[in-house]
Amino acid sequence: MGNFLAGKVVAVTGAGRGIGRAVALAAAAEGARVVVNDHGVAVDGAAPSSEVAEAVVKEIAAAGGEAVAVADDISTMTGGQRVVDTALASYGRLDGGVCVAGILRERMLFNMTEEEWDPVVATHLKGTFTVFRAASAVMRAQRSGTLIGFTSGNHQGSVSQANYSAAKGGVISLVRSAALGLHKYGVTANAVAPVARTRMSANVPVELAEMGEPEDVAALVTYLLSDRAREQGVTGQVYTIAGAKLAVWAQPRELRAAYADGSWSAERIAEVLPGSVGVDPMPLLERVKEMERAAREGARPNAS
Helix, strand or coil, X not given: CCCCCCCCEEEEEXXXXXXXXXXXXXXXXXXXXXXXXXXXXCCCCCCCCCHHHHHHHHHHHHCCCCEEEECCXXXXXXXXXXXXXXXXXXXXXXXXXXXCCCCCCCECHHHCCHHHHHHHHHHHHHHHHHHHHHHHHHHXXXXXXXXXXXXXXXXXXXXXXXXXXXXXXXXXXXXXXXXXXXXXXXEEEEEEEECECCCCCCCCCCEECCCECHHHHHHHHHHHHCHHHXXXXXXXXXXXXXXXXXXXXXXXXXXXXXXXXXXXXXXXXHHHHHHHHCCCCCHHHHHHHHHHHHHHCCCCCEEC
């Protein structure tokens, strides 16, 4: 057992499998007491089972750690509150909330149904909100704590996962809002955009040049939960970890601006925008075009 998180209490959603499980195990191995939350569903959100969370608790206990299971659905306010209440009832405090839980329901935008949109956004985005909402109230009173949301490189956009991409973009904005609103209370918030081998990444239709393991992601999360990260002023950030690569995403900012002499008209914008404001090239669009060309030629595309 290590001591990087000694004395801390950490709640992890989606902790029954994949990255969530790796985070829970790593946190426990570094001395944290862990609330293991997992609704135990399949990749598409179906067939819940409480046994998934319980199995991870047993793993932690067998390794000498402390953990408790919560099988609630965190896409509900009651479920998110239950995760936090369990931490308080079991261990008397909450130092970290890590929201990994997620599902996928792929469909092209023009074919996507409400039943494919709502559960994905509810699990990823609302599920992060419900835990952040309950945890932030506790952390504000404690004057300390760390919130970690899970996003994806797909927050840039996706060909067939508009629901997932929209939710992941929302997580980033939620994290930045938490960092801004909770800073004066000593609470930090960050987001992780992992690239790792999990059951959710197994069906990605491209070969990723940079791919890691859940344990790589767990190492980053352990750092972000630690006092070391707080002392180094890490908050409001989005980090990618993909095997050997660790990267930080840029903060959103304006690139170029033009000003009208009076009011704008559509015609005046058509004259000014191309030369003075222009566009910001979309790397993913170029990659999609490359993939389409490769598909026409019968080759499996690579994605860097």
